[in-house]
Amino acid sequence: MDYIEIEGRKIHTVEINPSGEETVIMLHGLFTNLSLYYMTIGPEIAKNKRVILYDLRGHGMSEWNDDGFSIASLSEELIKIMDFYNVKNADIVGYSYGGTTALYTAITHPTRVKTLTLIDAPLLNEDYFKNVSLNSEEMLQAYKKSVGIAVKNSVADQTEKKIDKIMNQGQLIDAISTSQSLLTEDKISMIKKPVLLLYGTRSPFIQTGKLLEKRIPDARIGTVSGDHNFPVKKGKWIAQKLTKFLSEENGAILLKLQSIQKSYYLNKEEFPVLQGIDLEIGRGEFISILGESGGGKSTLMNIIGGLDNKYTGEVVVNGKNIKASTEKELDLYRRDTIGFIFQSFNLINYLNVLDNVLIALKMTNLTKEEQVTRATDLLKQVGLEQHMGKHPNQLSGGQKQRVAIARALAHDPSIIIADEPTGALDAQNTKEVLEILGNIAKSGKLVVVVTHSQSVANYGTYIVRLADGKVEEEERLRETYPVETQKAQVSKPLSFTSLIKMAWSHMMYGIKRNLLIVLGGGIGIFSVLLMLALGAGGNGYINKQVSDLVNPNSFQVVKEREDSQQVKHSEEINSQDIEKLKKLEHVKNVQKGVFTSGATLNYAENKAQTTIFQTLTDSIKQNDIKIGKPPVKNEILLEKGIAKELNKNYKDLIGEKVKLSLQVLDAADVPKIISAEVTVSGISDEQGSSAISYDTLEAMYDQNKLSLTPNFINITVDKTTNVKAVQNKIKDMKADSKVSFSVTGVGAILDTVTIYINLAVYILTAIAGISLLVSAIMVIVVLYISVSERTKEIGILRALGARKKDIRYLFVSEALFLGIFSSILGVIGVIITQTLINPIVYEHISYNIVQLSLGQILFGVGINILINLLAALAPSRKAAKLDPIEAVSME
Template sequence: MAFLELQNIHKSYFLGKEEFPVLKGIDLQLERGEFVSILGESGGGKSTLMNIIGGLDRKFTGQVKVEGKLLDHTKEKQLDNYRRSTIGYIYQSYNLISHLNIVENVLVSLDMTTLSGSQRKERAIELLKKVGLGEHLKKRPSQLSGGQKQRVAIARALASDPDIIIADEPTGALDSKNTAEVLKLLEQIAVEGKLVIAVTHSKEVAGHGTRIVHLTDGKIDGDTRLKPAYELPENVQTDFHQKPLSAGASYKNAFKHLSFNFWRNSIIMLGTAIGLFAVLLFSGLGNGINAFIQDQINSMINPNSITVMKNPTGKKMTSTELQQSMQQFASDPSKLLLTDDQVDRLNDLKHVDKVEPGYQLSTYTLSYNKKNSNSSGIQTWTKAFAEDTVKTGHAPGDNEIVINKNEAIALSSAKTYKKLLGKEINLTFQWINKKNQPIQVTGKLKVVGFLNGGQASIPAITNYHTMRELIEKKNGETKANFVSVNVTEIDYVKQVAKKIQGLKDDGKYVYGSITVGDILDTVNQYVQMASIVLSAIAGISLVVSALMIIVTMYMSVSERTKEIGILRALGQRKKDIRRLFTAESILIGLFSAALSIILAYGFSALLNHLLYSIVKFNIVQITITNIITTVIIALVISFIAALLPARRASRLNPIDALSAD
């Protein structure tokens, strides 16, 4: 039984509907230990026959058997394995991969074996030394002569220890000296028990083999035995086997190509990194602003406190709806007043340790030495205020008031406002009497402090007893228009607030509540919206980056068409080719993400340094979540961008790819 058997092989090419037969019934039996020359003129079908034997051409009729087993050319997986384990190719044009050195070129084949990394490299070097290239191991193909390139091709063909070596015009581009050396190497390969099939149109080259098969016009018209096949060596077994290419090897090869074209790819990585940097920076800016606002609010307001107001509608409402309702009923403040019973009812709630009624006024006037300051937002002191709300002085007692810096300057000057401390000023505000008629309330209060940072949101604070006495003197309505409820622990704040909002009288909801969390949630929502809008704008650059990667990958496929053909001929699967290009794109994404993180941290450090003297806070805060998100975005963009180019690369016909310029 022959090792390789071809039975009734027919092959035709078609131009439209017109058929052009190339092989017209080839029957051939070949054995290991033979050096068979397929001789014939150009166009006679030699290369087509070799492509069928090599498992590259699938569209033909007839049978190819290896060791008596039918090779099914309709099954791509079987052909990939066949090329990987049984076939070694040597080409006239060498077909070496230009961005790899000669050791790496041989390793391309060895990557699909069970050898370890060190063993693969050791075998590659051993084979290159065997073909006389021990002194050129670090060179790339462009640094070698034609004869040296062909020796690299021979070493690569032998790397996976295949049973069949196909040499397509192996000496066509060589001078006489190199021709003789290459033929000697091929003969030695046959002596070692391989089946060597050389395609040639040179009778001189054909004469070096053991057998000449003459092919004319698609038919075998001569089969001459020059000498017997070489005896097969006994008990020759390899200590490794072939296997599909691993994902790690694909990424390693992708990295080599990426490094080879580093400067071209660096432009794409920089463009992608700028987009990712913008997204990362805006996310960090949103985090920082949220944290800054939370810090500022917490510095003024006790987070354990709940501000309770009268629900003027009787319907359950959110904190935002409550605030809108306050504005709606501002013209009728009587609708917002709480009775003493309604205030006392809050004392009975679980986890509440203090209930303080109070007054909040929308407008008021301060006057001192014929200078006036019209402001908005005075209210009474409760435990809702943080301990450091008063920057200078102390919290207001009876007939005392704390004002902010802006009001103090308005009543004196920027240089002398601190002298107001201890002085009496006039307070005037509008209120209502028990008949719901407007009245004007006035009184003299002693300035005992200035608010922390002069926050414009809280221009002035007095105490409840003082405000109530001033109102009583004018026969005004003394009911409070808000209550401050202090909760024992911060973990219970939301629970108590929800309970307060659910309290009813006669089937109507009585109270509305606002917590620090509600304020922060509202502010954070706006900040997040702004961050999303800014990130979306930055995302436009990511779309451009994705397009750049797509174009680059398509260019890479075009430039590496021959390489794709080589890899397929060596036994790599379509899957491996797809992964080669997606891996390179993903590496671009990873490097872009790394660069964007460096840029973002550098820029945020600079921005925080510049702004810290103003706000005393790090306004850009990049979290580990932001970094992980950025890396994921980079990987997703780069992977999606590579899908179409990688698919196109994997679908290339290996024969067409090998013939590409």
């Protein structure tokens, strides 16, 4: 243990390998076992770096009190140590509270800290910073330097959902912090440098660490046994991790290929393509993979690009083996890390130049304005600012390749993979494209060019010759370009809005064919809606006609008894029956009634015979009485035909007396004629409407010492919509097992008529619906054709990082558009038809026969869209399942 004296204070430090070119300063925690820490981690890192170990306990513990300890004073002491050792800036590694001190130092002295690695460190927390002034911007800048974050056991309650949310927002904060962090979610961006997470074996560490490992593509995760006082072997393990971690961050290794082997099989016979490829490549390199056709160049490119996962060996990018990645993680890897440039350009034909570049930017967290700005800047860099509105078929080969380069750079990937990028270009365009690729490598990215041309390979910094699936030779042409620290874009999946816009662009690109599909679907929905509208109009017309004849809210109830031969006979209705009927819900009025087979009327010398005669009830509408008024006691209502028989000038009968004679049965069931003089009160147009009041008939019975009992009851319901329900309740009423009630009158017949009309409408609608099925088949066929035509586009999108479900949504969106527009066309057609037909028909029947309602429109449109979406399922699934390698190479 060394002691240095600064301003009269002895401070514990250790310097290891003073001649190392780069300096790493390591701060341990307040409770760390110093001897284990110094013996294991420090010496391991010092093998290739100068290491200064700083013991916080000598200072920090002496100032511990109930208010915490002074992180600020510890940080100032660290700066003094750096000055003592003449260190301008350094990589700082902090363990436990040493990490907290290191982070504060990065905030308060940003120029002194190159990179920052925190291991099991409490992050910025009010409890540890008493009387210290901090602001969010300073914290943000410090975090941007951080290359490592560790987790604490106090975050065990962080759920997978919350961590997902944090990662999707491109932020890494409270999920790995303790207590209430001063760093708010809207201030901290996702750390895009490789992240080293070391978490303990205790379950809270493992739980949170594994969740983070899944969601940070560049993370390298390790497990540490125990707490601060770890054993020597674990200390060495941590040291090895840190050593490798720090060296890779400085640009030594970005991509590592270890024992890559790949074979194809035909009839169980193996054909090796790659046979043990080993490469280590860093940032700032322009690597040319040179070889003849069939040598495995493109296969290796697909493996590096995450398009092919069927191989053996390891592809380690930023310290993470992508071989172990899931399909979703490979999609994320391509979005974050890889930019593809293809020999055949692989632009999307129905998108213009700007949109072809924007498609990659739509998978980043940039705002719409920022996306357009970046795409425009990239197109300016490749000299295409004047062609942004053009489509690919309006460009030359060199211009197309420049668009492809701009698209590959759009999401700021670490690795650019170019497959024969000049194979389809002339000499001048080849030179220009290779100069652009060289500038990309100079910007700090790794450019991998697959070529069979020696002259193209000579543009690079390093050549790897492949032959028969093996590395035949490696040649260094130029030194690696210097690399500056970069912060990559944060990626995200394609939004549904972006997919909708792409679907719309494709529809407009093939507008003629799509118009025919929309027309076919429109005819189908037109036919269905027209049948429904005619059915509604037909039902309405019949109801109107019946309503004009009788009161639709009234119907008659009779009581029947079934004899031993199952023949029903009319039964008299008693007062108990009437009371039951009155108590039914929605019954507005109950009227006693008598119906007889006929009556005889005499006036002067004239005589008339009615075939139907009854007492007056609400079933006879007052507006049917064309002359006079409804009868009261000792009055009669005559139908027009009977009145004419009594007097040719039938109108003169109003107020005149006529003799009414009825044949009835006495108590012994002997026929008897009863008569009375009654005054004509009114004349009705409706046949069979001659009637007197119940009181008048009862008086006639009383005069002849007879007893009158009703043989039917007239029920009036409060609303027409309740008539059916009341009728059903009455039918269910039984006096005993043999006696029941039945419903008679026009209302009961109307239901039957309506049923037959609806049946006819349903049959016609089903026939019309066949056209909808035909249009659905059209959609299926067209989408299958579209999948075949757009196979290359699907491969391009998958190479850019689009997920399988994004491809499904793209085709489903097109089907949705077809459904919506065919529905609109069909609805407009029915509305026009309704407008033309109704006035013509109205002249004949005084009724609008086509009645299209909002409910019918919603039903028809919903069914049509649903059919279109179902039709899209199979084609969209086929599109999503396409192999991206085969798809992108399809011509």
